[in-house]
Amino acid sequence: MRTKIVAGNWKMNKNLQETKELLAELSAKLPDTDADVIVAPTFVNLQAAKTALQDSTIQVAAQNMHFAENGAYTGEISADMLLSLGVDVVILGHSERRSYFGEDDALLAKKVKTAIEKDMKIIFCFGEELEDRKSGNHFALVESQLKNALFDLEANAWNKIVLAYEPVWAIGTGETASPEQAQEMHAFIRKTIADAYNSSIAEGVSILYGGSVKPANAAEIFSKPDVDGGLIGGASLVATDFTDIIKAI
Numbered sequence: 001m002r003t004k005i006v007a008g009n010w011k012m013n014k015n016l017q018e019t020k021e022l023l024a025e026l027s028a029k030l031p032d033t034d035a036d037v038i039v040a041p042t043f044v045n046l047q048a049a050k051t052a053l054q055d056s057t058i059q060v061a062a063q064n065m066h067f068a069e070n071g072a073y074t075g076e077i078s079a080d081m082l083l084s085l086g087v088d089v090v091i092l093g094h095s096e097r098r099s100y101f102g103e104d105d106a107l108l109a110k111k112v113k114t115a116i117e118k119d120m121k122i123i124f125c126f127g128e129e130l131e132d133r134k135s136g137n138h139f140a141l142v143e144s145q146l147k148n149a150l151f152d153l154e155a156n157a158w159n160k161i162v163l164a165y166e167p168v169w170a171i172g173t174g175e176t177a178s179p180e181q182a183q184e185m186h187a188f189i190r191k192t193i194a195d196a197y198n199s200s201i202a203e204g205v206s207i208l209y210g211g212s213v214k215p216a217n218a219a220e221i222f223s224k225p226d227v228d229g230g231l232i233g234g235a236s237l238v239a240t241d242f243t244d245i246i247k248a249i
């Protein structure tokens, strides 16, 4: 049985006070669930989040990290810095990191390697742009993103990987992939992993859908057999919306 996950990517939102308020509201409203619930506040509020959630089942993730152990990388954050705060989950490969900060598959492969060496859990994001979908190139593109960043991993690294399929055209746009489009791609991803590794790894990996998931559409998306939860952007910033999405899983 795969782990169900609802993760909230807060992006560059919420100052310290707002972070504490949202976490307090979230903790108070958190429904009973079998799913893992994860929030990813901005780096500077990770420590406050860990403190606020010390008695909670809600996990804390970072939105990014550098591949290097340490050194002259001004403005960057290392795995050890995260681990020293008790943060052992990291989102890598988000489309905003890819498009605004030039993160490509080769760089992401290095980050993935470091995170695995550090025994961190990775939420690995990938997905096609609108042109790829319009031209029918979306399956090939997704396959290449997975292959280039993940398929050099040893089989036993896969128990640390969570995949988040996020079609770029559906992120923050209000446009959602239909539940059928999400299922079709998630099934393709699972088959691609089965071909590259084996069916037990493919069947064991949780694949989240991300892209304008809201309380109104979450249940239908989550009802699909290969969709194991969601990576939520905008709706994770509102406690009632995020908890309603958790209830939908």
Ligand code: PEP
Binding pocket: 009, 166, 170, 171, 172, 173, 174, 210, 211, 212, 213, 231, 232, 233, 234, 235
């Ligand atoms: C995201 O950025 O990962 C995301 C899914 O955003 P939104 O839910 O706002 O589309």
